[in-house]
Amino acid sequence: MKLVKQSFEKDSSGYTTLVPQDKEDLWQLYNLIQKQDDVKIQTFRNVSKKSGLSAVGGKDKGKQERKMVTLRLNVEDVEYNPSDESMRIRGKTTEPNEYVPIQSYHTGEVQLTKPITVYKHQWDQINYNIVIQSCSIEAKAEVGAIVFEEGIAHLCLITDNMTVLKTKIEKSIPKKRRGDNSNYEKGLNKFYDLIITTMLRNFDLDKLKVVILTSPGFMASSLLAQINAYAQKNDDKDLFRNKFKFVVAHSSTGYLQGLQEALQDPHLQKKLSDTKFTKQVQVFEEFEKNLNEDNDKAWYGRKECEQAIELGAVKYLMITDSLFRNDDISVRKFYIDLTEQVKHSSGEVLIFSSLHDSGKQLDALTGIAVLLSYPVPDLDEEEEE
Structure with a gap:
């Protein structure tokens, strides 16, 4: 996602202008945009050449042309289809437009770029974090890669949909x-x-989950041996911790x-x-084991989790992103x-994607x-009574 402009502070009103660049960005926008938000979006409309009124619902039935128009809509519904990578926003226009009457219903499709x-x-x-993380390639990337041969190396970060070259190395041998x-x-x-x-300057090894070393022949294996030797020689705790x-x-x-x-x-x-989803899958498996x-x-359950959190006993809170898309603002809050x-009680929050199997199970x-740090019995006692 590309951040074009931003004018808001956390817990206050404002706006941000974003440019989605891949299907992952559409998913982030789907989690960001809610009912009663306003969006300004570019979309195509068939308009009458003669009067300028929208051909859909307009009075003039003369010749039409297809034009790109910018609409500001008050959101009433958001549809996201991951299979065909499309997202549509439906709502009423809130600003006058040369081609579209105000307070008329329209559906605009979010377009990449x-x-x-x-x-x-x-x-x-939650909204603030979505914008920050979706606009940072370092935050989105969970795989690093070093592709190289004698005298040349390319260090890359990989997201679901793109590979970004961080730096290139050239050295005569x-x-x-x-x-x-x-x-x-x-x-x-x-x-x-x-x-x-x-690599140590350009990769955050604690955030990356995999670093691929690839080369012709056995050079990648030799580099891995050199990384282990470097960690031991320099007592580099970061490398030791992430060597797996x-x-x-x-x-x-x-x-x-x-x-x-x-x-x-x-x-x-x-x-x-x-x-x-490695961390989420591992924690959910541990949760199921303890549950059994x-x-x-x-x-699990709202009441039980709320009581455990009040006691400060939570090691992991697992929550699906679907709960943050609730139409009721008070529920979301x-x-x-x-x-x-x-977070304030030193627990860890894991937000599960409702598109992933573990998210569906949750x-x-x-x-x-x-998942608690220590056993707390009878959190559901009141409900049973």
Whole structure:
């Protein structure tokens, strides 16, 4: 998502203008836009050449032409279809327009690369986070990649729908000589060290879930060995903590097309398939295990979760994004307040996507659940009575 303009502060009114660039951005907009918001959107309309009135509902039935018009709509309904990557917004116009009468109903389709302005009476923490995270490639990317060959390396960040080149490294390496490869080995090791230090400057290893190392031959494996040696030599705790995230792959070239080649490998695809939701899946599995054991550490339901949060006993709060799209502003604010309470008591909040299997399972369990740091019995006692 590209941020064009922003004029709001958290917990106050204002607007932001965004340009969606991929299907992931449409999903973020779907979570951002709610009923009673206003949106300014560009859309095509058939208009009468003679009068300028909209051909739909207009009085003039003369010749028509298709024009791009900008409408400001008060949102009444938002439709998002992930399968065909389309999103439509329906509402009444709130500003006069040369071609469209005010207070008339229209549906506009959100188009990739076209700006959309969202007006809200109150920008809460969830909305604020959506804008910040969707406009930051570092926040969206969960996979890093280093594709390289002798003397050249490309460091990239990968989101669901795009690959962004962060930096490129070029370094001359002495050629191999018959009987004496010492200069070649020194040059190659310096090249590896340069890749590692550049990676540490450009990648946030704690946020990334996988870092792909891909090259022709066995260079990727050699780089991984060099990364482990570098971590040990420099007592680099970040590298030690994240060394399990590095995955070796093979490509026929060290240029960017080599990364696409590596990503088509079924073995690598399997490793990456659940990358985005790894933490949620692991925590939900732990939640189910505790729920089956009936050890009073796993609870679901609004009342039970609220009581556990008031006690400060929550290790993980699991909540689906569908609860934040509730039409009732007071309900939405209730769940936002719960997430803030958990963060203030040192718990962790995990927002599950309702499009993912784990999110669907959580939705079936009221959409909210907690995994506690210690057992708390009888949270549902009042309901049973």
